[in-house]
Each structure stands twice: as C-alpha cells, then as structure tokens.
Amino acid sequence: MEINDARTIEPEGERVATPRGQAARIYAASFVGTTIEFFDFIVYGTAAALVFPQVFFAGVPSAMGIVFSFATLAIGYAARPLGGIIGGHYGDRYGRKSVLVATMAVMGVSTFLTGLLPPSTKIGILAPILLIVLRVVQGVAVGGEWGGAVLMAVEHAGKKKRGFSATAVAMGSACGVFLAYASFAALGFLSEEQFESFGWRIPFVASIALVIVGMYIRLKVEESPVFLEAKKEAPAESERRLPIFSLIKEQPGRTVVSILTYTGPFMAQAILTTYVITYATTELGLPRQVFLNAMMISLLGMMAMVPVLGALSDRIGRRTIYVPACLAFGVFSFFTFPMVGTGQTWVIFLLFIVGMSFLNAATLGVVGSILSEVFPTRHRYTGASVAYQFAGLIGGGLGPLVAAAMVGSGMHVVSVGIMVGVFCMISAIACYSLGDTRKHELAD
Numbered sequence: 001m002e003i004n005d006a007r008t009i010e011p012e013g014e015r016v017a018t019p020r021g022q023a024a025r026i027y028a029a030s031f032v033g034t035t036i037e038f039f040d041f042i043v044y045g046t047a048a049a050l051v052f053p054q055v056f057f058a059g060v061p062s063a064m065g066i067v068f069s070f071a072t073l074a075i076g077y078a079a080r081p082l083g084g085i086i087g088g089h090y091g092d093r094y095g096r097k098s099v100l101v102a103t104m105a106v107m108g109v110s111t112f113l114t115g116l117l118p119p120s121t122k123i124g125i126l127a128p129i130l131l132i133v134l135r136v137v138q139g140v141a142v143g144g145e146w147g148g149a150v151l152m153a154v155e156h157a158g159k160k161k162r163g164f165s166a167t168a169v170a171m172g173s174a175c176g177v178f179l180a181y182a183s184f185a186a187l188g189f190l191s192e193e194q195f196e197s198f199g200w201r202i203p204f205v206a207s208i209a210l211v212i213v214g215m216y217i218r219l220k221v222e223e224s225p226v227f228l229e230a231k232k233e234a235p236a237e238s239e240r241r242l243p244i245f246s247l248i249k250e251q252p253g254r255t256v257v258s259i260l261t262y263t264g265p266f267m268a269q270a271i272l273t274t275y276v277i278t279y280a281t282t283e284l285g286l287p288r289q290v291f292l293n294a295m296m297i298s299l300l301g302m303m304a305m306v307p308v309l310g311a312l313s314d315r316i317g318r319r320t321i322y323v324p325a326c327l328a329f330g331v332f333s334f335f336t337f338p339m340v341g342t343g344q345t346w347v348i349f350l351l352f353i354v355g356m357s358f359l360n361a362a363t364l365g366v367v368g369s370i371l372s373e374v375f376p377t378r379h380r381y382t383g384a385s386v387a388y389q390f391a392g393l394i395g396g397g398l399g400p401l402v403a404a405a406m407v408g409s410g411m412h413v414v415s416v417g418i419m420v421g422v423f424c425m426i427s428a429i430a431c432y433s434l435g436d437t438r439k440h441e442l443a444d
Contacts, residue, residue, distance in 0.1 A: 022222065023156050027168045029221040030153040033104060034172025035179065036207070036214040037145045040111040041076070041138060042180040043203045048073045049278045050184070050288055051200045055119045056128045063408045066278055070401045072132055073274065076139035077397025083143020084389035085244050088382025092243035096148045096155075096224050096381065103148070104218060107141035108211030110134045115204025143392075147385030150368040155226035155442060160314055163438070166368035167310035171303055173364065177273070178299040185292040226442050230377040243382040251375070251383070257430045258374055258387035259394075261322075264427030265363035266395030268329045268420050272336060272355050275400040275416075279407065280340050280348075290345055294352040301357030306365035317436050318370050323428045325362035330424030332359060334417040373437035380442075395423065 052072070053065030060068065083103070091099040114134045120127040150169040157165035183203035190199040247255060273295065280286040313321050332355060339351040367388070375383030403416045 023165070026152055026156045026221055027165060029217050030149045030168035031172040031175070032217050033100060033214050034145065034149045034169045035175040036104060036210045037107055037142050037149075038173040038176030039179045039183075039210060040107050040176075040207050041142045042177045043111065043183065043207065044076065044114065044135065044138060045073055045274050046180055046184055047200050047204075049274050050281070051196050052131075054196055055200070056117075056131050058120050062282065066282065067401070067404050067408055068128070070275070070278075070404045072128070072135050074397035074401040075132055076135040076142075077393045079136045079139025080143035080389040080392050080397075081386060083140035083145075084147060084385030085143075085382065086140065087144020088147060088379070088385045089243055091144075091148050091151075091381035091385075092379055095227060096152050097218070097221060099144055099381075100148045100152070101215065101218050103141045103145040104211060104214050107138060107145070108208055110137040110141065111204055112208045114138075115201040115207075143385065143389045146388050147381045150372055151227075151381055151384065152221065152224055154369060154372040155224040159442075162373065162442075163313035163318065163366065163369045164307060164311040166372060167307045167365050169368050170306045170310070170361075170364045174299050174302045174306060174361075178296055178303070181292050181295045181299070185289065185296060188289050188292070226377055243379040244386075247375070247379045247382050247386065250379075254374060254434075255383060255386060257433055258371055258383070259390040260426055260430035261370065261434065262363070262367050262388060262391035262427060263395045264326055264420070264424035265329055265360065265367070266391050267399035267423050268333055268395075269356065269360045269364075270396035270399050271333075271403050271416065271420060272352070275403045276336060276340060278404070279337070279413070283407075284341065284343065286340075286343060286348075290348055291352075294349045295356070297349060298352035298356035301353055302361045302364075305357055305361035309362050309365040310369065313366050313369065314438065317438050318366050318373075319431050319434070319436065321362055322366045322370065322431050325359055325366075326424045326428035326431065329355075329359045329363065330421040330428075333420035333424070334414070336417065337413040370431065370434065370437050373440040373442070374434055377442065399423075 048069045052069040053062065056072075057065040057068045087099045087103060111134075114131065117130055117134070118127060146169065149172070150166055153165040153168040154162050180203065183206070184200070187195060187199045187202065277288070277291045280291060281288050309321055336351065336355070339347050342348075371384040371387050372380065399420070402419065406415050406419075407413055
C-alpha cells in the first residue's frame with residue numbers, strides 16, 4: 001500500500017534547471033560543507049569509541065565507561081532533531097544559505113573546544129558535563145546542516161538529475177567520515193599512552209582550518225531558486241504559519257514513514273562504524289589500526305559508488321535501489337560479529353567493504369533525494385531534516401547505545417543483529433509505501 005500524494009501525478013511543469021556551471025558550484029559547495037560538518041561530527045564518534053571512556057569517565061568500570069561514552073554519542077544524535085527543527089524553521093522561512101553558514105560556524109567552534117577539554121582526572125565531573133554540552137551544540141549544528149545542504153543541491157537541479165545532485169551530501173558525509181578516520185589513522189605511530197594523553201585532540205583542534213575554507217565556499221553560493229520562487233508566490237502564508245506546525249498538521253503520516261525509511265540503514269552503519277570497533281578493540285583485543293584502515297578503504301569505495309547509484313536512481317527509480325539494499329543490510333547484520341570474531345584482517349576488510357562501499361552507499365546515496373521529494377517547498381527543509389535527524393536519533397544514537405547495553409548486560413551479540421534486521425525490514429516497507437518519489441514535482 002502506498003502513501004498517495006497528489007504531486008506524483010502533476011505534469012512535468014518544473015522550472016528550467018540551474019545553468020550547468022552554477023549547478024556544479026552548488027554541488028561542490030554542498031559536498032565541501034557536508035564534508036566538514038561530518039568530519040567534525042564523526043571525529044567525536046571515533047574518539048568516543050577509542051578513547052573517551054578512559055579520558056572522560058576514568059574511575060568507573062570499563063563496561064560502564066563504554067556505555068557512558070556512547071551515551072554522550074547518543075546525546076549528540078538526540079540534539080540533531082532539534083537542530084533540524086530550528087534549521088528547518090529558518091531555512092523554510094528565510095532561506096537555505098544563511099542557515100548553512102550558521103551551522104558550519106557553530107559546528108566548527110564546538111569541535112575546536114572539545115579538543116581543548118581537560119580530562120576527568122583534572123577537573124572531575126565537570127569534564128563529562130562540558131563534553132555533553134559541546135556534543136549537544138554539535139548535534140544541533142549538524143541537525144540543521146543536512147536538510148539545507150541536500151535541498152540546495154536538489155533544488156538547483158533539473159528533474160532528471162535530482163538523484164545525482166542529492167549525492168553531493170552523501171559524498172560529503174562519506175568524505176568527512178573518511179577524513180575523520182584518516183586523521184586518527186595518521187596518529188598510529190603514537191603509543192596508547194600518547195594517543196590517550198594528547199593525540200586524540202589533534203583532529204579536533206585542526207578542524208578549524210577546514211571550517212574557514214568551508215565558510216568561504218558557502219558564502220559564494222546563490223540561494224535556492226525553488227525557495228525564492230515559492231516566497232514570491234505565497235509570502236504572506238509562509239510568514240504566518242510555522243513550518244514545523246504546518247508539517248505536523250498537513251502530513252503527520254508521511255513524516256513518520258519518512259523517519260522510518262532511513263532508521264534501519266542508519267542503525268546498521270552506525271553500529272558497524274562505532275560499536276563494532278569498540279567491541280573488537282576492548283572485548284576481543286584487536287588492534288584499532290586494522291579497523292581504521294578498513295574503514296578508510298571502504299569509504300573510498302563508497303565515494304566511488306554513491307554518485308553511480310544516485311544517477312542510476314534517476315533512471316530506474318529510488319526505491320528500486322533502496323528497498324533491496326535495506327533488506328540486504330538487515331541480513332548482512334547477522335554476519336557482522338562472526339566476521340569480526342575471526343580476527344582475520346582480510347575478513348574485517350571484506351566486512352567493511354560490503355557494508356559501507358555497497359550497502360551503505362546504496363541507501364545513503366539515494367535517501368537524500370527521497371526525503372527531498374516527498375515534502376512540498378513550504379516545509380521541505382523542516383520535513384527532510386526532521387525525517388533524517390529522527391532516523392539518526394533512533395538508528396545512529398540509540399542503536400549503538402542499546403547494542404552496548406545489551407552486550408554489556410550479558411546478551412549474545414546475535415541480539416544486535418536481530419535488532420538491526422528488524423529495523424531494516426521496517427525501513428524497506430516504509431520506503432516502498434512512499435511510492436516513486438522520482439515523479440514528484442518540487443515547484444509546488
């Protein structure tokens with residue numbers, strides 16, 4: 001059963017696409033900006049998996065320190081929906097560009113300050129408190145970022161290229177994750193003591209240089225033509241009604257289904273890239289460098305596959321790619337811990353290549369266009385952001401935390417596979433019910 005939307009049967013009356021040169025600049029701006037935002041956000045997640053239990057939760061049992069560390073990770077994801085609502089509010093009422101500039105500035109400052117935080121051995125409980133505050137700020141910033149970045153790319157694109165254009169954000173997030181892992185991998189020459197003492201701080205502090213470059217690029221882009229056109233047609237209505245209230249009142253069912261569409265894949269990749277690494281390095285005693293290297297190789301493959309799959313979705317449809325990928329991700333989750341348990345480097349590399357280069361590429365590379373196409377312009381920024389960020393809260397925030405809690409309480413790791421498998425199946429059903437979003441018109 002599909003969730004019907006009158007926009008799926010409208011004629012091809014969409015505006016003329018943005019000139020190719022300008023569209024390329026918009027793609028580059030979305031790519032670079034998202035790269036920096038996700039670098040900052042994932043640097044935190046990597047540090048949370050590798051070193052935060054020892055730095056900010058010293059003095060508590062190891063298993064509890066891991067849970068606390070992932071709890072702060074989850075808090076960042078919990079703040080992302082708030083960021084999506086705030087960013088969506090201003091982005092839908094006043095424009096996409098100004099919000100994107102603000103989110104980058106806020107993210108850069110919070111990441112830089114995190115790298116300067118003293119450990120709990122020096123300032124006690126104040127250390128984790130400040131860590132949580134900065135993580136919340138990070139979450140709000142990245143929550144407002146994603147929707148605007150993907151809409152800037154999609155709304156500048158022609159109807160037949162929206163799937164490819166949306167991959168700018170997927171490519172940027174993959175590149176950001178790659179650079180985050182590469183920055184930690186480059187510190188592999190440090191001893192465990194040196195890494196725990198000061199090494200982990202280097203990527204946080206150095207990220208400010210990337211932010212300066214990103215700010216310069218973002219200030220050069222033009223506002224979304226679809227947004228400007230919508231403001232001209234209905235300025236009074238857009239100012240009178242708050243986007244979040246408009247979204248909830250007009251499309252509550254579609255919003256919930258959109259959230260569920262990405263919850264499963266988000267959970268699968270989040271557990272693979274955070275909790276699995278923690279489990280392997282702390283419980284199995286495997287070297288962290290193997291996982292960092294595996295992640296970097298798989299992310300390079302992912303960056304190669306994402307634009308291909310995005311362009312393919314313009315030809316054969318979004319859900320034709322997305323639904324099978326969701327189901328495959330769910331099945332694949334049952335093999336994750338057994339493959340890690342072998343301790344063999346080539347098996348671990350295979351795990352990450354299949355999981356990230358193919359399955360995550362197929363879902364992340366298409367979800368941006370799906371979530372952009374299911375909401376009307378008047379609350380598209382809010383709708384896409386809320387859907388993506390609540391999926392991130394459930395899948396990316398609570399997923400690794402629940403996984404750590406389940407295994408820490410004595411449950412078998414197969415329980416984690418069951419959890420991921422169920423959510424991926426739900427996501428496949430949700431995506432199918434949205435229909436062929438490729439046929440939707442943006443200029444409404």
